[in-house]
Amino acid sequence: MEMHPIHEKFLKTCPSNSAPRLLELMDVLPSKARDSLLIPTAISVLQPKTRNPESVHETTASLFDEHVSYSRFKAKLVEMTQVVPGELVVLAVVHRFLSTIYGFAHFDLEKIIANHRGTIARLQGYLEQDDLPDWKRSQLEPLIQMSEDKIESLPREQIEHQEFYVLFCDTVLAGLLVEHQESEAEAIDDLRTSIKDLSEEEFPGAPKEGIDNT
Numbered sequence: 001m002e003m004h005p006i007h008e009k010f011l012k013t014c015p016s017n018s019a020p021r022l023l024e025l026m027d028v029l030p031s032k033a034r035d036s037l038l039i040p041t042a043i044s045v046l047q048p049k050t051r052n053p054e055s056v057h058e059t060t061a062s063l064f065d066e067h068v069s070y071s072r073f074k075a076k077l078v079e080m081t082q083v084v085p086g087e088l089v090v091l092a093v094v095h096r097f098l099s100t101i102y103g104f105a106h107f108d109l110e111k112i113i114a115n116h117r118g119t120i121a122r123l124q125g126y127l128e129q130d131d132l133p134d135w136k137r138s139q140l141e142p143l144i145q146m147s148e149d150k151i152e153s154l155p156r157e158q159i160e161h162q163e164f165y166v167l168f169c170d171t172v173l174a175g176l177l178v179e180h181q182e183s184e185a186e187a188i189d190d191l192r193t194s195i196k197d198l199s200e201e202e203f204p205g206a207p208k209e210g211i212d213n214t
Contacts, residue, residue, distance in 0.1 A: 001106055001162055004169040006177070007098070015180030016087040022094065023074050025175040033164045035070050037104065041097040042073040045080070057142065094176070098168070105165035109158055116147040123147075 026034065039060070048066035080089050123140050126132060 001165075003102075004166060004173075006169040006173045007102070010094075010098075010169075010173045010177060013177060013180065014091070015176055016183060017090045017094075017176045017179050019077055019081045019086045019090055021179045022090050022172070022176065023077065025172040028171065029167065030164070031070070033160065037100055037161075037164065038070060038073065038097060039068060040100050041093060042068050042070070044096055045073055045076050045093065090176075094172070098173075101161070101165050101168055104161040105158070107158065109154060113151050113154060116151050120144050120147050 046066070046068060048064045048068055050063045051065055053063055077089065077093060123144050126140055127137060127144075
């Protein structure tokens, strides 16, 4: 899958955008995919406290002592713009989120499946040991099932990630580029208004040659 042309344009433009506009555009994205892919970015923004895992079955989200959600992410983002220029906050957040989306949409499917199959083979080798304790066997069997489930779901997940990547580019990045263009046009108009009544003379107010200034 090639890089989306709007993604490429966004990187080359490095636009200046507002937090309200970013959040307005993100609000319309499918919430399930958005919230799941947003976790790494939300963690960077919220910096929640975490605890050590107690079981192999625990998810990353379950390790947070503080709730990580899209609504909290939005509130924190707006709060950050009170301290740091909003344009810088938005640019950093978009690049962080975009790197996650792009990575999931373009991962090497065959390589990841091969890694999972290698993991299954190694774990099955342990299970074949006659002296393997029951408690160890009970830990390894779920891990094998997790890898088998992942192998089955990976092709579908990649397609879903690619679809979300295209949607993010067509919706969020395109909307931010429009806002940037509108801001640029407004700035140019303001500049023209401010200088329209200025003198066009090279040295306004200076004495003119051949003119009696007494």
